[in-house]
Amino acid sequence: MNIVVENYADYKEKEIFGRYINNDSISNLNSKYSSEVCGYSVNNLPIHFFKIGSGKTKLLIWSQMHGNESTSTKALFDSISFFYKHEQAVFDDLTLLVIPILNPDGAFKYTRENYNNVDLNRDAVDLSQPESIVLKKIYDKFKPDFCFNLHGQRSIYSTINFNSSILSFLSPSSDFDRNETDSRVKSMKIILDIFDNLKTLIPNNIGRYNDEFNINCVGDTFQSLNTPTILFESGHYSQDYSREISRYYTSLAITYAIKSICSKGFNLQNHKNYYKIPENSTSLCDVFIKNIKIKQSSLSQPVDLSILYKEKLNLVSKEIEFFPEISEFGNLDKVSGHLLSDFISIDKVFNISVENELNEIVIIAKKLRNIH
Ligand SMILES: [Zn+2]
CATH class of the missing domain: 3.40.630.10 (Zn peptidases)
Structure with missing residues (x-):
């Protein structure tokens, strides 16, 4: 066989x-x-x-x-x-x-x-x-x-x-x-x-x-x-x-x-x-966004944003659910993502410490996505 x-x-x-x-x-x-x-x-x-x-x-x-x-x-x-x-x-x-x-x-x-x-x-x-x-x-x-x-x-x-x-x-x-x-x-x-x-x-x-x-x-x-x-x-x-x-x-x-x-x-x-065999590195995140405007950055200059999903067991559905969390932001040259998105055309300034805004970012990222 x-x-x-x-x-x-x-x-x-x-x-x-x-x-x-x-x-x-x-x-x-x-x-x-x-x-x-x-x-x-x-x-x-x-x-x-x-x-x-x-x-x-x-x-x-x-x-x-x-x-x-x-x-x-x-x-x-x-x-x-x-x-x-x-x-x-x-x-x-x-x-x-x-x-x-x-x-x-x-x-x-x-x-x-x-x-x-x-x-x-x-x-x-x-x-x-x-x-x-x-x-x-x-x-x-x-x-x-x-x-x-x-x-x-x-x-x-x-x-x-x-x-x-x-x-x-x-x-x-x-x-x-x-x-x-x-x-x-x-x-x-x-x-x-x-x-x-x-x-x-x-x-x-x-x-x-x-x-x-x-x-x-x-x-x-x-x-x-x-x-x-x-x-x-x-x-x-x-x-x-x-x-x-x-x-x-x-x-x-x-x-x-x-x-x-x-x-x-x-x-x-x-x-x-x-x-x-190449040694592993830790340079990926779940969602990587380029050129996003966030309240947390000075002068609202666009930055790169990396998001990692936190995995949680849903005790009712018995399935694992994925919740976005900020990993880091700034000028992230050495990072990429399983899902890549460029927010250059999005004017909104996001407040990434607000859970709803973070969820909104992921929804937009999925629409604009460029899968790695
Ligand atoms: Zn293990």
């Missing part, structure tokens, strides 16, 4: 979509793979896991360690569905252990942190939270040969020339000197295999995360224990706020990474090429 766009509908898990993914959303999928409970969250929600395959190579994957980073969970289920439907032979080589939602309280509340407001990706040493202990116990018992640490990144991330960072990757450091240890090098090579497979589809939209060492991050800890660990970050593209486009590319990335591990194809890569 060829992994091409036309075939995606055949294996995509259509019952999950959008940004709000929690334990309830994935209950059928957990059942499909005969999941079991491996522990409970602070607020006593079950943490599910399932195992597929009986192969010698052991791969541990977890997602939604940050509760509101749901895109990679959708992508993970798509990728598993692909193998389950079309390439079951991988499970002769591979034993896959999956924790689809490590932070079910954060997923339910749509927060990055867990119920105690702790960032689980800074708790790898302290192990102060039940969710962190669950992951560490599974790691110790399963003894994986490889780990995938699945996350989602904000819309601010870009690669070169203001291109959206639809995907970014990190081979975490094992130490402060960022030495190229065996496990780091293996992770780099697998990332290069993913990059090679995706570069014809999205050549300008793949970034590399900063590799500053932080032992409190789970990836850095596991890498320092000599387990090749890859951080996947599912990013943003254009006006796709449901993140179904980056879901697709993330699912391809996971699929290619698994194929690379099974075939050991990554061994052919020169890890030095990893550093050629």
Whole structure:
């Protein structure tokens, strides 16, 4: 089976979509793979896991360690569905252990942190939270040969020339000197295999995360224990706020990474090429407006204005809503937006500290829009 766009509908898990993914959303999928409970969250929600395959190579994957980073969970289920439907032979080589939602309280509340407001990706040493202990116990018992640490990144991330960072990757450091240890090098090579497979589809939209060492991050800890660990970050593209486009590319990335591990194809890569993947920068906003007149600027000279959406869970509709907030204004040469607008022809002077006026700005910007 060829992994091409036309075939995606055949294996995509259509019952999950959008940004709000929690334990309830994935209950059928957990059942499909005969999941079991491996522990409970602070607020006593079950943490599910399932195992597929009986192969010698052991791969541990977890997602939604940050509760509101749901895109990679959708992508993970798509990728598993692909193998389950079309390439079951991988499970002769591979034993896959999956924790689809490590932070079910954060997923339910749509927060990055867990119920105690702790960032689980800074708790790898302290192990102060039940969710962190669950992951560490599974790691110790399963003894994986490889780990995938699945996350989602904000819309601010870009690669070169203001291109959206639809995907970014990190081979975490094992130490402060960022030495190229065996496990780091293996992770780099697998990332290069993913990059090679995706570069014809999205050549300008793949970034590399900063590799500053932080032992409190789970990836850095596991890498320092000599387990090749890859951080996947599912990013943003254009006006796709449901993140179904980056879901697709993330699912391809996971699929290619698994194929690379099974075939050991990554061994052919020169890890030095990893550093050629452009490092992420944070130069994008959701709405970028040029030449807008605002009361806050002296002499009402036109300025540039960058707006970021704040994401909020609507408890009634169970959907994520997006509220504009000012990021910065002035002469913003190093910023661009997923939506670009030039207000040169608009005479009105806006008061950007008034919520209604900010909403009006976004409505006008959408009419005048020039989508990045
Ligand atoms: Zn994250």
